[in-house]
Amino acid sequence: MSEDKKGSGPGRWLVIGVVVVAGLGLVRGNGHDDAASAGPSPTATAPSGPGSGAAPSAGSSATPPNAPKPSKPSGRYDPADYAAPVRQYAAEAGVSPQLLMVILYNEAYKPHDPELERAWQRGKPDASFGIANMHRAAFEDTRPGRPFASRQWEELPDDRNLAIQAAAWHLHDLAGQLPARPGVPLSRDELVALGYNAGAGNMLAFARGVRIGSQAQSYLDRLRDNWSKSGEAVK
Template sequence: MSEEQKGSRWGRWLVVGVLVAAGWGIVRGGGHPAPASSGASPAATTTTGSSPDGSAPSTAPSKPSTPASTAPSKPSGRYDPADYAAPVRRYAAEAGVDPQLLMAILYNESYKPHDPELERAWQRSKPDASFGIANMHRAAFDDTKPGRPFASRRWEELPDDRDLAIQAAAWHLHDLAGQLPARPAAPLNHDELLALGYNAGAGNMLAFARGVKVGSQAQSYLDRLHDNWAKSGTAVQ
């Protein structure tokens, strides 16, 4: 979730993947990185302020063959967020957030392999790493869950339960939306600010909402959001 970890992290993911495969023989498929970005820095140039859905329509990615009755529970490595359109729609409705935004967040956060054992191996070497397909940190999960339908669940369950990861991300977006001012001073729309809040934290989101310029790292996250916007809308239709 935090972009501060993404720059050189892919190389270390490969090293961890080799160790995991050699030690346990569990990594069944390799992931592929998306363009790296890191946490928002209110420093550099401003964003254009264009809406995410202003990007050119793109064709939704093809889905791997899976049983029609159920989504894959714990596939290794590469995965298609569009396979989880049903829980995205369900939990977006539950939390009162835009399903297209929630799906776009999943696409933005799909830059690394999401094998449960690989995630745990990485977390053992880097305890502050994020978990699950929505890349949620422990503090964000624990702050979000009180009073919610998943209040009894644990952050450690996120790698094994993708529905839980989506549900927690939806409610986290709900909580971020509740912190936004009614009339932000920034040339950013509601969805862009929420995406930056998810990526960089509420403090940076509120700074951007007050008109602080978006830095290059945050802009990279927004650019990916724009790139993923059209196919996210197609996926949740």
Template sequence: MAGSRVRWRWLVLPGAALAVWAVSHTDHGTAPDAAPRPSTTSSAAPDAAPSATPGGGATTPRPDGAYDPADCAAAVRKYATAAGVHPRLLMAILYNEAYKPHDPALERAWQRYKPDAAFGVANMHRAAFDEVKRGRDFADRKWEELPDDRTLAVEAAAWYLHDLNRQLPARWPAGHTRDELLALGYNAGAGNMLAFARGTPPGGQAQSYLDRLHENWTQAGRAVAR
């Protein structure tokens, strides 16, 4: 989760709000195919740059509150390409971050209960968003807009990955690929990412995040190829 050293789990919301969510939401989780490791290239540029032209898909919340990361495929292709990161990596991170409901009303209700909660489909904390937006074309946007604007959430996540990528050295001794390190940085922060690059083994939570990235890799590839 961007801007947090420890990934928090989505806890049960107070009764009434959770009941509303249970009635009005559909589970969109699907079992992925056999998941290959993320790209082993040392460059963050896509192997073959996908089209940045929007190809359909909802980037604003659906009326029924349902959410599938693949809905954001057009925005993922556009902003990952602009930020110089792999669209497949960004999409896989969205799948990793889909562990909790991404309904705007529920996100805000949870934030009132847990003020340091993250917002948006990319689960970004306020400090991370305020940092990554500096000097960018969304500099005038507010963190509070993330639950309602999935395009903004995807754009911010893409540039956060870009900024993490700039901190990685040209080479590192650890056996992780660049995409794996960027995902670990997204989850655990830049300092931990650099420690993992130097050879420090990921802890249990970071390794779990990386394992899920591998599990989501195939469906992420299918989503951005649409």
């Protein structure tokens, strides 16, 4: 999501990775390698309310019988490798699998290593977690009544399937807030993606014709660049 993208890029994350790796050694030396701050997320990136679509009952089980096993991060990350859970959770949430996949491509700009994410979050408590870069506030607003209602935001770096499922339902909720016929030359999927990046309030402003800022425009440009390969990945 948006706050981690300011000034982001592969070079920036390479520098951050070097600094954090050094920091991890210091943290481990003090016996706090598993500690993680639990600061709130900025309200600008959290959705303003639940969508209008009906969700299936959550039940008491955190892992439904037909759900994929938790996907443990390892090695190189390629969003296309997660096409199966993308298709499953997009269907569960009633959103386009291509839209869900393109969000993963857009959010793949930074390393998604669990230790690196947690070390970065210790210094920046409002940072996002998981391969879909979800903020705590967005996750907490999305999960009530959903199949992952018993899961925690802190699990996102370690369970990529959970990150995909939560992102799918967040997209569902954002789509439920859009007017039936937005008065702008943008598709509903594009508006929902902008909502994922910039928050529901900005999404609704864009749908009314408010000019898209440079950061949101950059996200939209990347989304359009990634759209075709996202469709190929989920065929």
